[in-house]
Amino acid sequence: MMIDVSNLSKSYAGNNAVKDVSFQVEKGEIVGLLGPNGAGKSTTMRILACFIPASSGTASVAGLDVFTQADEVRRRIGYMPENNPLHPDMRVREYLKFRARLKGLGRSRSRERVDAVITQCGLEDESKRIIGHLSKGYRQRVGLADALVHEPELIILDEPTIGLDPSQIRSVRQLIKELGRRHTVLLSSHILPEVEMTCNRVLIMCEGRILAADTPENLQKALGQNGHLIAEIAAPLEELKTCWEQMPELAHYTLSAAEGEYHRCALTPSGSEDLRPKIFALVLERGWKLRELSRVRHSLEEVYIRLTLPESEEETF
Template identity: 75%
Template sequence: MSDGLMIEVSNLTKRYAGHTAVSGISFAVGRGEIVGLLGSNGAGKSTTMRILSCYMPATSGAVRVAGYDVFTQADDVRRRIGYMPENNPLHPEMRVREYLKFRARLKGLGWRRSRERVDIVLEQCGLTDVSRKIIGHLSKGYRQRVGLADALVHEPELIILDEPTIGLDPRQIRSVRQLIKDLSRNHTVLISTHILSEVEMTCNRVIILHEGKILAADTLDNLQNLMGGSTDQVIAEIAAPRAELQECWEQMGEIEYFDLSAAEGEYHRCALTPRNGTDLRPQISALVRERGWQLRELTRNRPSLEDIYVRIIRSNGEEEI
């Protein structure tokens, strides 16, 4: 059981009166993974998470968390997950420590154990200084940490976070992300977001949801290779005579086409597109060394997650038309 799957979703469908939020999705998450659920608003991220956290049942399909069915063994599942809903609802009139203690007791921790755990999560989430403050008086960043601390307090195996960085300022976003990354050492984490850079920075694997269906589910590297393989353009800035450069690129068989433009000084900016996804960088650096040129930049333009996302959604849209 210990190295089995954490989440197994098969053919999950959720219909609300009149519309289908999630239609027949299947995916699996292994233990210790950080997986990002990515999708625009209304793609079905929150619905999926609510079903995973046993808040509401699926219309059809089977969902198992840590080997337990979310519908028939809801209590076993609830004990094993820490869930932070969208917008992170808290009781504003309670003090931080009091709230966490209340949540720990509610989740079935003993009196002494809940005290220990509250101290640990306060420390872990950097809340020790504000532990006696009233939640309603805290800044949004701190409140988000209280939500995280609540999700962690009973040492869950799986942590589900619905848009954990929404509405935070850039510095707070960075600290929350760091916190999530630290968590991944001991927990499985599923986060949903529509901020692409967030997934790029924190997750090992991405599941892209669009209108209730999974469009792609893979590691970021694989997705990049899949989507951008043939267009891995390389940018090189080399100080060399223009004619010589042109000759070299024309002779190099792997280059589909190239573009030369003068940069400041003796430098020329070369945009090189490979023929079939080969990485041109080693060849270029070898060439530069051989000829004794000056090289000041050598980068491969990998498609960002944003490019992948837009492309996947667009290609799906065309199919439907």
């Protein structure tokens, strides 16, 4: 067990940022903390990184308590805070060397490790440049390199791709995936596709609580249904309506006009049966025209929005 958090709470000036949170992370997992801004993700990570103490509850990293054995815990984690603060006046290699020495690596070992992380994070061409002059993407890599330099067992990344452009996001994501082979990674994000793509497991947090914790696939399944079907059919509107109403397997349908004579039907099946062959047969039988028939899976986004939004707001999405 890499991380064991139980009944963790943290309040700032009477405001509860984290409320009674419990979760576990196994060795070698990449776990994503997902939630809207202000959900308590950063606070949870700061507690795990021994920067601030919890108000109540316990948290341990590799079996060591983050409050009483903070020094030992800090040796085992690589932490990259939100917005990735760096010293803008230092050069990349100089900064990484400084960090490595600060983390207790010996002279030759730190040289070795700095070279290794510079290669790993693709910073070879930038190693002599001043950090303040680097682009945001490269700065992010410097932050990652810093988190990795002492070969920590656990890497904690707070919003690692915030403010990057799409291609930079892709490369940072790739880097994180590679890290997952050798380290345990806990990352936070409020961007869904990111977590969906990089993580083995997702913890959805909102208002200081964990609302759901599972693999992205299981979370999708947890919605209970197989998603809905989209069919674009050219047929008389009334006929189409009565047809859907009479179909017992359908729980719900909506119709909207599409280009030309077609109607776009969004069909929600009540069971788990795949209705596509049936619909196709129906169209053939009636002699209608069909130009699209597809199944839309619930994306994690829907799971997320359902979980994090209050009931009343949900309808608008």
